[in-house]
Amino acid sequence: MKALMLGWEFPPLHSGGLGVATKNLAMSLAKRGVPVCFALPNFVFTQIKKQGGDVHEFELAGCDSEATFEMIRIKSALNSPYATEESYHEEIKLQAGKDAAGALYGSNLFQEIERYAHEMDKLASERNFHLVHGHDWITFPAAIKVKERQGVPFVAHVHATEMDRTGGNPNQNIYDRERAGLEQADKVIAVSRYTKELLNKHYGISHDKIEVLHNGAEQIASLHKNDYKRFSETKKVLFLGRLTLQKGPDWFVKIAKRVLEKERNVQFLIAGTGGMMPEILKEIAHAGISNHVIPLGFLDEAAREEAFKSTDVYVMPSVSEPFGLSAIEAAQRGIPVIMSKQSGAREVLGNSLTADFWNVDKMAHYILAALNYSALHKTLSEKGSHEIKNLTWDNQAEKLHKMYAEMNSAFQY
Numbered sequence: 001m002k003a004l005m006l007g008w009e010f011p012p013l014h015s016g017g018l019g020v021a022t023k024n025l026a027m028s029l030a031k032r033g034v035p036v037c038f039a040l041p042n043f044v045f046t047q048i049k050k051q052g053g054d055v056h057e058f059e060l061a062g063c064d065s066e067a068t069f070e071m072i073r074i075k076s077a078l079n080s081p082y083a084t085e086e087s088y089h090e091e092i093k094l095q096a097g098k099d100a101a102g103a104l105y106g107s108n109l110f111q112e113i114e115r116y117a118h119e120m121d122k123l124a125s126e127r128n129f130h131l132v133h134g135h136d137w138i139t140f141p142a143a144i145k146v147k148e149r150q151g152v153p154f155v156a157h158v159h160a161t162e163m164d165r166t167g168g169n170p171n172q173n174i175y176d177r178e179r180a181g182l183e184q185a186d187k188v189i190a191v192s193r194y195t196k197e198l199l200n201k202h203y204g205i206s207h208d209k210i211e212v213l214h215n216g217a218e219q220i221a222s223l224h225k226n227d228y229k230r231f232s233e234t235k236k237v238l239f240l241g242r243l244t245l246q247k248g249p250d251w252f253v254k255i256a257k258r259v260l261e262k263e264r265n266v267q268f269l270i271a272g273t274g275g276m277m278p279e280i281l282k283e284i285a286h287a288g289i290s291n292h293v294i295p296l297g298f299l300d301e302a303a304r305e306e307a308f309k310s311t312d313v314y315v316m317p318s319v320s321e322p323f324g325l326s327a328i329e330a331a332q333r334g335i336p337v338i339m340s341k342q343s344g345a346r347e348v349l350g351n352s353l354t355a356d357f358w359n360v361d362k363m364a365h366y367i368l369a370a371l372n373y374s375a376l377h378k379t380l381s382e383k384g385s386h387e388i389k390n391l392t393w394d395n396q397a398e399k400l401h402k403m404y405a406e407m408n409s410a411f412q413y
Helices: 017-031 042-050 055-060 085-095 109-126 137-150 162-166 172-184 193-203 249-260 277-287 301-309 325-332 360-372 374-387 393-410
Strands: 003-006 036-041 069-074 131-135 154-158 187-190 210-212 235-240 266-271 293-297 313-316 337-340 353-355
Touching (some): 017 393, 036 109, 042 069, 069 109, 109 172, 137 154, 172 193, 249 277, 249 360, 313 325, 353 360
Parallel strands (some): 003 131, 235 266, 266 293
8 A cells, every 4th residue: 555645844854743743654654564655845855955965865764665665856835834825925035936947836825735736636647546645734735636636545634723823813715725625535633632623613524534643752762861950050941832823932921921920040941933033022021031031043953952951841832732742752851841721732641730821820830830849840750751651653653554554445446
């Protein structure tokens, strides 16, 4: 059974959890002997070369056989699964509306998505697949083209929705396309029960059509676990994520202000970039806490590890978080996790402290408790890391493989 997987990121070249999830699922399937063709846009290959990498090495990384994993280059001006109409317009201006070969891109985001779908249709006319697996709404029209041309099942994998990204005020064009893709999919995979309920409530997708497949955690060869006792008097609290409405960085600043009213020997680290950065900087300055809140910007893999090493408590105050891989990564490293009740990761990380994202007082109380009571810190650290020990990508890929097999046997070609 050959699967065609459509994605937009390939770590270490990624800006969010979507890239981590798609890569690890594809690689783990390939290790199980499932042939996977992973279609990715131009910019991934360009970035690999810019960093001195070899595409062939990326293709074979972690795979037992050259025959089980293949990366396919697809022409597209889109360079992120988090693209918006505004960001796409800016990208087109930079590229003068053309790719390196002089081919015209779509004049707006939606035309480009349709153009990308036609590129995939062309691929499907030349290659045979048994199943197409699209990750998020940008890939759905392309997956539908493949489904229609080859008569194969289409799996729509939802890592985030337009409702999550916009705090419940969706761009109607995006919402409509997202819903149409979900309706035409033969199976919908949600990364959490939280997301499954959202898909049912806001998109009208039947519970029976949706399977929950939690994200996994990457196994780290030389995992460095934090030792609470080794830290200096100044404690560190980390936020790691895109600076967007969905992730709640503004709530993190409000929480920091409340903690600092009680305890001054705390530093709050904000790791990530995004459109809310100017607003966040203004809010930090207005609150008078610039000496205690440090924006770190985008962190590569090595810098992320350094940030985790110096962290006492991890906070994820997301307004709507389908899963939240960064919380799992923190727990792996023995860092106590405090997250919003609006986060899917709490379904697999019961040994964490949770509060509504807007409950600044409760979030601040939890941070102070985790920093000041070593017994609580130790309990959250040890039980949290133990709890997710078996949450591996290989185990999740095994579940996905079973879904593939069931769909393939049930589908009428």
